[in-house]
Amino acid sequence: FADVVLGKVSPCGRLTDTWPLLPQDHICMRPENRSAVCAGAVPYREGIYVGYRYFDTFGVPVRYGFGHGLSYTEFTVETQNLSLCPSPQASAELTVTVRNTGARYSARQVVQVYATCPLGGLHKEARRLVCYGKTRTLAPQSAQSLTLRFPLERLASYDAAAGGKTLCAGNYHLWVGASLAGARHIGALSLCQPVLVEKLDRLWPEFDDVDTLFPSAERCAAWRQSLDEALLARALPVVRVGPCAFSKTPKAPHAEPGPGALQRAGAIAAALSDEQLIRLCVGQWSRETESQLGAAGVSVPGSAGETSAAAGDAGVPPMVLADGPAGLRLNKVYFEKNGAPIIAPLEQCFEGGYLALSEYDPGGTRRYQYCTAFPIGTLLAQTWDTALLGEVGRAVGREMELFRVSLWLAPGMNIHRDPLCGRNFEYFSEDPLLSGLTAAAVAGGVQSCPGRGVTIKHFACNNQEQLRTESNSIVSERALREIYLRGFEIAVKSAQPMAIMTGYNLVNGVHAANSRALCTHIAREEWRFSGLFMTDWDSTSSQRCTPEGCILAGNDLMMPGSRRECAALASALESGALPRAALRRCAANVICAALCSGAAPGGSSDAHDPAGQ
Known part of the structure; x- marks a missing residue:
């Protein structure tokens, strides 16, 4: 400057x-x-x-x-x-x-x-x-x-x-x-x-x-x-x-996530019990109070969440998911006893301890996780420089390796429709082409680091924060396809992101997380997306969004996970409202992403330094 x-x-x-x-x-x-x-x-x-x-x-x-x-x-x-x-x-x-x-x-x-x-x-x-x-x-x-x-x-x-x-x-x-x-x-x-x-x-x-x-x-x-x-x-x-x-315009290829990963994931899912399938489709809650406002992870303190280890015996590692959008969002400081992180109280986890009334020190070894604060999404896009954006992505990917993070919950790429949207800073532009190419460049950079993936979000029409879990975006199909879905389409076809996150909002009367039209028909069948679909955090707390509706729509993973969601899936499976084949298909997508991430959490890392080092 x-x-x-x-x-x-x-x-x-x-x-x-x-x-x-x-x-x-x-x-x-x-x-x-x-x-x-x-x-x-x-x-x-x-x-x-x-x-x-x-x-x-x-x-x-x-x-x-x-x-x-x-x-x-x-x-x-x-x-x-x-x-x-x-x-x-x-x-x-x-x-x-x-x-x-x-x-x-x-x-x-x-x-x-x-x-x-x-x-x-x-x-x-x-x-x-x-x-x-x-x-x-x-x-x-x-x-x-x-x-x-x-x-x-x-x-x-x-x-x-x-x-x-x-x-x-x-x-x-x-x-x-x-x-x-x-x-x-x-x-x-x-x-x-x-x-x-x-x-x-x-x-x-x-x-x-x-x-x-x-x-x-x-x-x-x-x-x-x-x-x-x-x-x-x-x-x-x-x-x-x-x-x-x-006449020679090629159809978008159905990208294989990894050598034989889909076939291996399907074989693993076919051998799992109903309980294991359900647990794989629901994030791993870590506290008695379950959801922790985007900081539910334990293996990497301050991470947004992690997936279940229910299929660990079958060689499926859990994945750590860290929020963005301006670099990895983790706890800068945490404490460790007997080689394991201490689970901090909610006020300490939320926004880096902003709500804490006093200094937090439960004893044990103090450790640090300082991540790079990259510019916000809008500023990144304002470079109009895809090569530079690829470098930013690679830098994020290297930090993901250091901190044992599998999936980065970024980039956000919704259209700047409303200047009063409280999350416009996370997003790139009012233009879908610029948004799509920017997201593809960042995603390509991150995913050039083996085992690291991005999660493009929020799919789709997440253009306001007011009443965000009940807001119903009523959009013509032409506007959807030319404006609001176009950037996601470009990012998927150009970079095959490892994951897509659905929004909190409804699209034409159906919650985005329960929309088969969005998750399956458009993303998987039209765009040939082969990665993982997940919900935004606590999406199923809305009465308009059900756990079984997520699976039926092709939304593979409910985050950050809760007993309530597991119970709802078990009940729907028992009643026949949820076909076992749909549950197995979603679990296979989670397994495939975990196999491709190849990064089981836990253990030590040079990025976590003891006090004074």
Whole structure:
């Protein structure tokens, strides 16, 4: 910070959100929508017009636009080439030359690519982010050529009538610049006939009429026509795209978590008793009072929780789960007697002892667990630097190894829909592409450390904290697929995170943790997710979320675990309301994650130093 203020280093970040002139300029901040938040049933009336998609499409002036940022120098950004790359999947490629035109400061620049899609019978945003890249540090008067590539699938829209993700015929205009406001029209991709990119089942048809915000069709059509005319008037490049370009588009592979892990996990689960299966699907509570507000772990003090050792004899190690989002959240200080950590009282575990009335010292050996405090999620995303984010992930993964943590309960990646959401700092952006690529970069870094995994969260539409366990996000399927699920889809297909955590909220009347549409149909069947699903802490304490409902939905693990949940699963199994096959399938997913983590808790670690060392 001092180097930036003193001019030794030039700032090079960019905003990942739009800053309006007035808070009420946000659609969700209007009085009628705020009352919905307080009532618990929250209709997402703006549909796909979230963040810059709204401000840009409806011509609403802003204070600072999406992608805006400052520098101590000036740059030019010139597009040199636009072409089509048909293999391995249909993609567009741009060559861009960035030049530092200043005379004094070295700096980096972010290049952003936006697209204006043809209407084709659907209303659409004016522009959407489709690609971005960042230069190395450029000395004054030096330049760098960047090659930016993006799959044409990013230009698709969800059309229920057409049966899935579609590309309509017409010109897809491209814009390149250092921000949305500064982007220049540089050419177009021209599709001669419509293409069904991916066939999708319709899951929430009764909620499609929740969208009430639509731009003027005449204004949108007129603007696109003016762009078409500009192609000719300015002789901008137009690349023709035929339907044959999509004939070799590969389907996302079903990633194997580890060599033979799924098969071995299934064989282990088949040999376990009903009681063992139930215990594996419920976290290991550690105190008579059971849940400890996100600090239920014992093996690693201050960890959020751990899984059961019920199948330990079968070679299934328990996993330690540590909260985030800004690095590992553990007790900085704890005490140990006879080689085992002392379980601290609740007030000492919550937020690092913030509620404790006096200094805690139960005797024994004092030990320390100091972890790196990384920047919050929003700031990480504002780097627009996937390579740097991968380094952050690798650093977190190395600390997970030191502290014997299997799963990091991060990154959080919900969309910044509402500026009053109390957890926006954990999340990345109002844009799903930026959120997905940021999460994928962090996840890839963490999971490059063998046996360590991330837990992307909160799946899905967890966009407010008020009444968070009862809030019902009412969203059209198009808005879900294009905005709120899109980032998760990108992260899953790009990085195959070891786990996904569901949210506290309901989505279209069904608790996210009990939603088979989300957990099984979309994540596992459409995206081919092969990892572990878990609940957020104490999700089943809500009357709208049941333990057996979690298993039936494909939500494998209830955290942090309780006797109540075990009893409920046993009762549902006995009555026939819960098929044994569903329970065995979820237990196998937990076993598979544990086998892949390969990190049984317990024992000593160099990261836990005695007092004075």
